[in-house]
Amino acid sequence: VFPKGTTFYDRSEEGATPERYSSVVERLRKELRTRRYAYLTERSYVQWVERFLSYRGGNEKSELRPEAVKEFLGYLAVERKVAAGTLNLALNALAFFFGKVLRVPLGELGRFSRSxxxxxxxxxxSRDEATRVLRELRGTCSLLAALLYGSGLRLMESVRLRVKDLDFDRSQILVRDGKGRKDRTTVLPEKLRPLLNNHLKTVKAMHEEDLRRGFGEAPFWPALARKYPHAPKEWMWQYVFPAGRLSVDPRSGAVLRHHFNQNALQKAVKTAAGKARVAKPVTCHTLRHSFATHLL
Known part of the structure; x- marks a missing residue:
């Protein structure tokens, strides 16, 4: 039950995170980076913690107590009507924040323990539907989608592929740090070999131009970069599907060439499904599921 007339602020853009909590948010970022969490996970966790801290404008004395987490989750479920997956994500972020940053375990949260x-x-x-969708795609999105369907890769696994992960001799792809931080191998489709080879020639020319201009680094793990300082500029560590332009790394501040934007691929696949008149909710993950089914 929520007090009548209560105004909620659980988005950082609606109500700024109370200034007195800026240091604790930075501690959260530092803890996530120390444990080598992915940047997307870091961004998501920070956003959820900021929403929690901005909840009710930050006026509650009990906001940094576990009891406030239960109330916040209740608000998300009842007022915001968020999905179970979203509720779990918020809980994971707050459990990490309280347990690893504040050193205060959440304890038992009743029905909010896990949704x-x-x-x-x-x-x-179907095979025909997959073919029709792929025919509607162009450029890098076409090759990426073909890999999702032909190799069963996940979206982020495909855009994060490095040159060294493609083994043409064995016709396989090495997936590093996949779901659950596990490595695995998958098939490299024979039909895609010539397309990938031509694509890599274009990417290598882009990389050489970056080097000529004094750039050429790909995002790299800080610990490995200290051990192998020249590795970020080496060809084998470059992304197979790099971004079209250089950008500033949000963590290090260095000018790098990141991977292809995953959101662009998601939009392209959805648009292609509409043009192909496939009456199903098609996503990038649909291509992965179709790969597994068509192997049976």
Whole structure:
């Protein structure tokens, strides 16, 4: 039950995080980076903690107590009506914040300990539908989507591929730091070999131009960069699908060439499904599910 007339602020853009908590948010970022969490995970966790701290404008004395987490989750479930997966993400972020940063375990949160996601069958395309969708794609998105369908890669696994991860001799792809931080190998489709070879020639020319201009570094792990200072500029460590332009790394501040924007691929696949008149909710992950099904 929420007090009548209460105004909630659980988005950082709606109500700024109280200034007195800026240092604790920085501690959160430092802890995430120390434990080598992915940048997208760091951004998501920080956003959820900021929303929690901005909740009710930061006026509650109990806001940094575990009891406030239960109230916040209740607000998300009842007022915001968020999905179970979103609720779990918020809980994971706050559990990390309280347990690893504040050193205050959340303890038992009752029904908010974990929300169960409804079990749903994955959307799978027929071979004809998959072909029609792929035909509507162009450029880098076309090759990436073909890899998702032909190799069963996840979205982020595909855009994070490095040149060294493609083994043409064995016709396989090495997936580093996949889901659960596990490595695995998958098939490199024979039909994509010539396309990938031509693509890599273009990418290498881009990399050589970056080097000529004094750039040429790809995002790299800080510990490895200290041990192998020249590695970030080496060809084998470059992304197979690099971004079209250089950008500033949000963590280090260095000018790097990041990987292709995953959101652009997601939008392209969705648009292609519409043009192909596939009456199913098609996403990048749909291509992965279709790969697994068509192997049976």
């Amino acid at each position: 169960k996601k409804p079990k749903r069958l994955p959307v799978v395309l």
